[in-house]
Amino acid sequence: MTRATQTSLLAQQIADAVKGRDRVQVMEVCGTHTVSIFRNGIRSLLPPNVRLISGPGCPVCVTAQRHIDAAIELASRAGLTVATYGDMIRVPGRVDSLETLRARGADIRVVNSARTALQLAQRNVSRQVVFLGVGFETTAPATAATILEAEQLGINNFSVLASHKLVVPAMMALLDDGDVPLDGFLCPGHVSVIIGVRAYEPIAARYGKACVIAGFEAQAILVGLLRLMQLVGQGRASVENAYAGIVREDGNPAARRLMERVFVTCDAPWRALGVIPASGLELAPAYERFDAAKRFDIVIGEDCDPPGCRCGEVIQGKVEPLECGLFGSDCTPVHPVGPCMVSSEGTCAAWFKYHWPSMRQEGRT
Amino acid sequence: MCLAVPGKVISVSGSDSETGRTAVVDLQGNRVETSLALTPEAGEGDWVLMHAGFAIEVIDEDHAREIWQYLSAVIDPDSSSAATEQDQP
Numbered sequence: 001m002t003r004a005t006q007t008s009l010l011a012q013q014i015a016d017a018v019k020g021r022d023r024v025q026v027m028e029v030c031g032t033h034t035v036s037i038f039r040n041g042i043r044s045l046l047p048p049n050v051r052l053i054s055g056p057g058c059p060v061c062v063t064a065q066r067h068i069d070a071a072i073e074l075a076s077r078a079g080l081t082v083a084t085y086g087d088m089i090r091v092p093g094r095v096d097s098l099e100t101l102r103a104r105g106a107d108i109r110v111v112n113s114a115r116t117a118l119q120l121a122q123r124n125v126s127r128q129v130v131f132l133g134v135g136f137e138t139t140a141p142a143t144a145a146t147i148l149e150a151e152q153l154g155i156n157n158f159s160v161l162a163s164h165k166l167v168v169p170a171m172m173a174l175l176d177d178g179d180v181p182l183d184g185f186l187c188p189g190h191v192s193v194i195i196g197v198r199a200y201e202p203i204a205a206r207y208g209k210a211c212v213i214a215g216f217e218a219q220a221i222l223v224g225l226l227r228l229m230q231l232v233g234q235g236r237a238s239v240e241n242a243y244a245g246i247v248r249e250d251g252n253p254a255a256r257r258l259m260e261r262v263f264v265t266c267d268a269p270w271r272a273l274g275v276i277p278a279s280g281l282e283l284a285p286a287y288e289r290f291d292a293a294k295r296f297d298i299v300i301g302e303d304c305d306p307p308g309c310r311c312g313e314v315i316q317g318k319v320e321p322l323e324c325g326l327f328g329s330d331c332t333p334v335h336p337v338g339p340c341m342v343s344s345e346g347t348c349a350a351w352f353k354y355h356w357p358s359m360r361q362e363g364r365t
Numbered sequence: 366m367c368l369a370v371p372g373k374v375i376s377v378s379g380s381d382s383e384t385g386r387t388a389v390v391d392l393q394g395n396r397v398e399t400s401l402a403l404t405p406e407a408g409e410g411d412w413v414l415m416h417a418g419f420a421i422e423v424i425d426e427d428h429a430r431e432i433w434q435y436l437s438a439v440i441d442p443d444s445s446s447a448a449t450e451q452d453q454p
Binding site: 113139216220 | 425435
């Protein structure tokens with residue numbers, strides 16, 4: 001059977017699984033899934049009664065404006081080097097972005113790993129190096145292990161501005177909010193490598209929603225969606241793993257142990273979602289000396305989102321990017337206003353890259 | 366940001382401390398230093414899933430090849446950041 005035949009067969013089976021239902025809405029939680037769904041035209045393969053909603057799974061997009069502004073304030077201090085994953089440097093703050101500060105001479109480095117930031121600190125002992133710890137459970141254990149390594153090596157010029165987030169509490173908050181009715185979730189593959197299949201059980205048990213963990217290749221996503229539609233069609237709220245061989249029932253316990261040693265859960269601000277109880281990670285008291293906000297007396301203020309930007313509603317599935325007045329005019333990948341256009345995994349960036357050109361060609365915008 | 370890539374552990378070195386164990390991992394011909402702090406069970410010859418400079422899971426070769434198939438179709442050569450600070454060997 002060719003891949004094209006397999007794809008049409010999967011699409012047909014998805015349609016059959018929810019035949020006769022008015023509308024089925026499921027959310028893909030992970031930004032990497034969002035990109036793959038757009039790149040592979042998966043939305044166009046689904047029947048008209050199925051709607052995919054892109055959720056709050058892009059770490060840059062959900063980072064609260066107050067944390068972006070705190071990072072910018074740190075970067076403007078003399079003697080301080082800020083090290084960050086790439087997408088963060090372009091997110092506009094209240095006045096500047098890290099990128100504009102860097103153009104004016106601030107020492108801001110793009111790194112692929114928290115360990116690279118630690119190595120920068122080792123090589124530049126006269127400077128303080130602050131790593132911006134953003135990301136979900138895939139990334140948080142790496143930050144935790146790096147802080148432990150800094151402690152074991154006795155490195156005193158390294159610290160972290162931590163705004164790591166936890167996926168499951170955000171899923172629950174969206175369900176509690178209830179503004180966007182959801183029938184189930186396509187759950188992130190690599191976050192699940194760490195948290196495991198069981199982590200989603202409260203979503204099934206408490207909220208009665210189906211959850212399916214899926215890989216990232218087009219057919220893997222279609223298989224995940226098929227399983228999800230079958231569960232929804234049968235009215236079964238359970239958690240299934242369509243990324244077997246990669247994701248284990250209990251995830252990666254060694255990674256979680258490190259994460260739980262260095263961090264404690266805290267109520268955390270998410271862009272536009274507000275403060276979600278127990279949805280973030282802050283340094284545990286024993287590691288507070290690695291907290292950049294405390295070390296440099298940074299006050300994490302209030303959020304001041306860019307006027308007109310609807311990223312917050314986009315990541316909750318309340319509006320599509322085209323409904324934002326800034327999309328494609330004032331806000332583009334070259335001059336992004338909101339984080340969903342900055343990040344390569346952002347929903348607005350995915351729309352702009354994969355969806356909008358064809359719509360313009362068809363004269364629909 | 367949550368995408369992880371598979372690679373093969375070529376050699377293991379570093380200290381025996383909890384976070385000091387590192388490996389050289391082959392990523393389709395590129396060799397990169399990777400921490401094994403999150404996968405203490407990983408050894409030479411194993412395939413691992415790498416994310417942000419860390420091996421986050423030990424996987425089998427078939428799954429590793431499947432993931433590379435997907436990645437090779439996705440990777441955009443224009444999107445790599447030449448300005449990124451690299452891990453020290």
